[in-house]
Amino acid sequence: MNVNDCNVRFQLDSAADVNTICKRYIRKEQVKPSSITLRMWNKTPMKPIGEVHLKLINPKNGDETMATLVVVPNGHMNLLGLDTIRRMGLITVNDDRFIAKVETQKIGDLGEITLKVDENVPAKTLPSRKLPLSLQDDVKKEIDKLVERQVLIPVTEPSKWVSQMAVVRKPNGKLRICIDPQPLNTALIREHYKLPTLDDVLPKLANAKIFSRLDVREAYWHVKLDKESSDLTTMITPFGRYRWARLPFDLKVSSEIFQRKLREALGDIEGVFTIADDIIVAGCGHTNEEARTDNDRKLKKLFQVVMTITFFLMRKRKKLD
Numbered sequence: 001m002n003v004n005d006c007n008v009r010f011q012l013d014s015a016a017d018v019n020t021i022c023k024r025y026i027r028k029e030q031v032k033p034s035s036i037t038l039r040m041w042n043k044t045p046m047k048p049i050g051e052v053h054l055k056l057i058n059p060k061n062g063d064e065t066m067a068t069l070v071v072v073p074n075g076h077m078n079l080l081g082l083d084t085i086r087r088m089g090l091i092t093v094n095d096d097r098f099i100a101k102v103e104t105q106k107i108g109d110l111g112e113i114t115l116k117v118d119e120n121v122p123a124k125t126l127p128s129r130k131l132p133l134s135l136q137d138d139v140k141k142e143i144d145k146l147v148e149r150q151v152l153i154p155v156t157e158p159s160k161w162v163s164q165m166a167v168v169r170k171p172n173g174k175l176r177i178c179i180d181p182q183p184l185n186t187a188l189i190r191e192h193y194k195l196p197t198l199d200d201v202l203p204k205l206a207n208a209k210i211f212s213r214l215d216v217r218e219a220y221w222h223v224k225l226d227k228e229s230s231d232l233t234t235m236i237t238p239f240g241r242y243r244w245a246r247l248p249f250d251l252k253v254s255s256e257i258f259q260r261k262l263r264e265a266l267g268d269i270e271g272v273f274t275i276a277d278d279i280i281v282a283g284c285g286h287t288n289e290e291a292r293t294d295n296d297r298k299l300k301k302l303f304q305v306v307m308t309i310t311f312f313l314m315r316k317r318k319k320l321d
Contacts, residue, residue, distance in 0.1 A: 002057040003069075004030075007079055012090060016081035021069040023049055025078075030054070031071055036077075038070065041309065048072050056088070063088055107149060107246065108222035109309070110261040115229035116251065121187035123160040127235045131167070135175075139167055140239055142177050142308045147242070151221060152177075155241040159234040166250075178250050180236045185252045193256040201280070208271075209291035210283030212299055219277035220258050223247040265309055269296045 001008050004194070006025050018036065031050035038046045049071040057064050085091045131139060133282045146152040166178040216222065225233065225245060233244040233251075247254055262274050271294070273280045281302060283295025 002042075002059050003054055007059070010078045010080045010267055012085050014082045014085065014091060016079050016104065017083075018079075019067055019069040019081050019084050020048075020072050021052070022074045022076060022078060024073050024074050026052055026071055031201045034070060036070055038072070041287040046072070047182045056084070058088060058090075107151070107218060108216070109224065110222040110258075110265050111158065112224040112226050113229065113247070113257055113261070114191040114226050115232055115251075117232065118189055123187075124183040125159070125162040126164050126183065126236065128238055129164050131238050135167065136238065138175055138225060139177065139237075142175050143237065143239060143242065145175060150261070151246050152242040153230070153243065153245050155234050155243050159231060159241065159243075161232050161234055163235045165237045179233055179244065179248045181248070181250045181252070185231060188251060188253050190253050191256050191260065193260045195256055195259055196291070198275065203274065204273070205282050205284075207284040207286060207291070208282040209288055210295040212281040212283070212295055214279040214281070214302075216277045216279065219262075220249050220254050221246040223258055223261050236305045266302070266305055269298065269301055269305065272302055 001010055003025055004023065004027065008025050010019075010021075018038070020038070023031075030052045032052065034048055034051040036048060036051065038048055040046055051068055051070050052066050053066065055064055056067050065084065065087050067087075071171075080088075080090070082091075108118065143152060147154065163182075163184055164180045166180040168176045168178055170176050223246065225247060230243045230245055233248055234241055235243075247257060258277070259274060262279075266272065266274070266279075271282045271284065273282070279297050279302070281295060283291040283293070283298065285294050287292035297298060
């Protein structure tokens with residue numbers, strides 16, 4: 001841009017609310033006091049030298065516009081904010097293509113449960129573990145996401161049980177926030193619900209040739225905790241205490257509670273079996289074509305049941321055995 005008869009290179013910043021220019025392009029008498037405080041990319045504040053109101057000329061097409069520019073020390077970037085670059089036709093914003101509302105990822109609902117504890121086991125309150133500085137920002141972001149999704153709820157009142165947080169890096173590189181349940185597990189009372197195994201399923205698979213495997217997304221979080229149970233899962237972090245509103249993955253009772261709730265929700269559908277957080281649909285028949293047709297029929301029936309509840313699945317694969 002041409003400013004004060006000087007060719008000034010600007011960076012276009014559609015996220016900026018103001019325009020900035022280094023003081024070497026501005027005459028001292030043009031500068032007026034400014035009450036603006038700039039916030040840099042790293043969130044540090046910077047008090048500008050002042051501000052000016054000048055004509056900007058695009059040398060390529062001769063377009064002109066008057067703009068207010070905040071004067072910053074030499075060495076900083078010259079920026080044009082969104083309002084100015086739109087007025088000069090340097091960017092087109094398609095307002096009709098903006099998403100007005102971004103919804104958080106939904107979580108399924110298999111109902112609410114109550115955790116049972118042995119009252120003879122004394123409650124434990126543990127201190128927060130130290131968290132490496134390099135992880136703190138990423139962990140806080142993950143916690144904030146869980147709070148937004150109402151998986152975690154901030155706690156301010158006193159808690160009898162306070163467990164520690166554990167942070168696990170998943171194979172894809174992302175972080176998983178967990179409760180370290182060792183002290184709480186000593187007090188939890190199991191339901192002793194029989195978990196199905198492959199050996200239980202195999203005798204029922206005569207003539208089975210086609211299998212569909214569906215994964216329950218965020219399986220245990222489909223189960224809500226009542227307030228009393230949620231209080232038991234309070235954990236302490238460097239950023240405060242939080243309680244789990246959904247069944248955590250790490251409790252010794254989690255798998256059997258989830259299996260029971262899943263079985264109750266799906267009922268007894270022929271050829272549909274649950275193992276861990278997977279649902280297996282077996283297609284049977286004397287030929288592959290018959291088995292495929294049977295598999296599709298059972299899948300359709302399963303999906304009809306799933307549609308009646310808040311339930312989220314990921315179909316992993318369909319294979320021929």
